[in-house]
Amino acid sequence: MDVMDAILGRRSIRKYTTQAVPAGLIEEFLKAAMYAPSAGNERPWHFIVLSERAVLDGIQKFHPHSAMLRTAPCAVLICADLNLEKHIGYWVQDCSAATQNLLLAAHGKGVGSVWCGVYPQEDRVEGFRKLLNVPDHVMPFSLVPLGYSEERASQPERFDAARIHRDQW
Numbered sequence: 001m002d003v004m005d006a007i008l009g010r011r012s013i014r015k016y017t018t019q020a021v022p023a024g025l026i027e028e029f030l031k032a033a034m035y036a037p038s039a040g041n042e043r044p045w046h047f048i049v050l051s052e053r054a055v056l057d058g059i060q061k062f063h064p065h066s067a068m069l070r071t072a073p074c075a076v077l078i079c080a081d082l083n084l085e086k087h088i089g090y091w092v093q094d095c096s097a098a099t100q101n102l103l104l105a106a107h108g109k110g111v112g113s114v115w116c117g118v119y120p121q122e123d124r125v126e127g128f129r130k131l132l133n134v135p136d137h138v139m140p141f142s143l144v145p146l147g148y149s150e151e152r153a154s155q156p157e158r159f160d161a162a163r164i165h166r167d168q169w
């Protein structure tokens with residue numbers, strides 16, 4: 001898939017079929033995530049692949065916007081290892097770039113996904129820490145449910161020339 005087609009065509013998918021996502025594809029998505037740019041090339045990310053139904057259901061008890069996990073066969077939790085920080089605070093951008101790469105890789109391979117925010121919501125962060133035994137120096141950042149889409153998402157026009165400024169505001 002052309003990179004512009006992937007970027008312009010990607011949509012948040014919240015309804016999935018029961019078809020499992022092959023482990024090889026998940027590994028490809030994680031590879032794409034790990035090729036994201038990061039401040040000082042510190043690459044502070046860690047990824048937790050979730051596929052046990054009890055774990056996916058458990059997330060719904062503390063994350064108010066995770067109903068799509070009812071049908072998602074798996075998900076990836078993107079985390080930052082704060083011990084790897086060279087440039088304090090840039091882990092947020094680093095993990096955002098990794099999350100976007102994962103979303104685009106999934107779309108490019110025909111797998112639906114959606115970005116579920118975790119950080120900075122303390123109840124979600126603590127929920128993941130408890131459920132998955134995440135150590136204190138690792139910050140849960142975002143959750144990406146993955147699965148084959150059961151819906152057809154629309155493609156609204158999002159380009160807005162009024163948001164472009166040249167040389168000054």
